[in-house]
Amino acid sequence: MYSGLTAMKKKSVAVVIVSNGPGELTTWVNPVVDELNKINKSQCEDDNLNFTLRLVLVPCPNATGKEFSVAYSWNKFELITKSKSFWKLLIKPHSFANWPKKGVVVFLGGDQFWSILLAKRLGYLNITYAEWVSRWPQWTNEIAAMNVKVKDLIPERYKYKCKVIGDLMADIKLNSEISLRNKEKNYIALLPGSKKAKLSVGVPFFLEVADHISEVNQNINFIIPIAPTTDKSDYLFFQSKKNPIAKYYSSKIKTIKNLKDSRFDYVIETSKNTKIFLINKHPCYEILKECDLALTTVGANTAELAAITLPMLVVLPTQHLNMMNAWDGIFGVLGKISLINKVLTFIIKNFYFKKKKFFAWPNIKAKRMIVPERIGNISPKKVAREVLFLIKNRDQLKSIRDNLIEARGDKGAAEKLASIIVNSIKKL
Secondary structure, rough: OOHHHHHHHHHHHEEEEEEEOHHHHHHHHHHHHHHHHHHHHHHHOOOOOOOOEEEEEOOOOOOOOOOOHHHHOOOOOOEEEEEEHHHHHHHHHHHOOOOEEEEEEOOHHHHHHHHHHHHHHHHEEEEEEOOOOOOOOOOOOOEEOHHHHHHOOOOOHHHHEEEEOOOHHOOOOOOOOOOOOOOOEEEEEEEOOOOHHHHHHHHHHHHHHHHHHHHOOOOOEEEEEEEOOOOOOHHHHHOOEEEEEEOOOOOOOOEEEEEOOOOOEEEEEOOOOOOEEEEOOOOOHHHHHOOOOEEOOOOOHHHHHHHHOOOOEEEEEOOOOHHHHHHOOOHHHOOHHHHHHHHHHHHHHHHHHHHHHOHHHHHHHHHOOOOOEEEOOOOHHHHHHHHHHHHHHHHHHHHHHHHHHOOOOOHHHHHHHHHHHHHHHHHH
């Protein structure tokens, strides 16, 4: 638990934001908090109304465990509670802090039910940002929907609660003055993931893809934006013998060196002399926007890439599902039991993957394949060939980018959601 900004006077109203993983924190929570702070400094002073910002992290299998430290570094919240403390918070909220009599709980990631539970416990209003569906409209006070499709799914008697505000992902701000120095080369962004389960496959797999690409075309630079919940030591760990999946891949990291006077922070050199540049700045959308293509695993990062309309190839190798003991959460625990491991692997391969149509967020959102997905028993060499094909065929990349532009939601969602929150507070 973090209780900072002690110099601030006590406020009469609390805005409690509920969230979970790194993607939601960066692309949903951060822009909304910035807009709320703008309002708090201007309009609310005029109205003699101020509020505090508190962040509650909730249990989630997609979380990395480092969300607390990321949010803490922003210095934007009066109080932050860790996900492991959520149930204690529900039972004894006053053991964490004094809670104003009036407030609002805002859902911005995780399970919508957690925010409703917390709102009921505190006696606060509840506002839900619904990206795909509003699951509990009968128990929430207001719904901020990404698009009209979300509103259409809400039962008629609850539709009055819903306002369409647009896509929070579309509010990603870019600094147009930043660009890559050597545009004579092609730039490919590699996003192997931010969680243990994804990195255990992604690091050795993507290293080998980069090596295969470099063997054919040395006019390509590779970039890895380091996720805020990881650091460079993770790349060394997951390509080593400590990662049981690494033995299936030949590419290894020879060195990681610090860089000075460079836009990049580190450079990896593989055992086959391929260079991959690492960027510690997060988010680094300005540099990603300048890339020709991103090679990424599934997850919230596909929504971020779609928001900056960067063409991507989404990969999910399924040949390591039997190694669930390397996974996080309940699957990691159950995966250590041999029989259960085999059953889970069979179910996921034969039911889940066959039933699920799309895995990348832009495809899920558009309900059609607008960015290529390669799911299954795929090899780094096969992925490398497809990357080389896309880099060579600029019309293909342009088509993907055009589809991403067409599918992107309306901008201004963060400002609209902040206004809904403040207007709700004024009615208390």
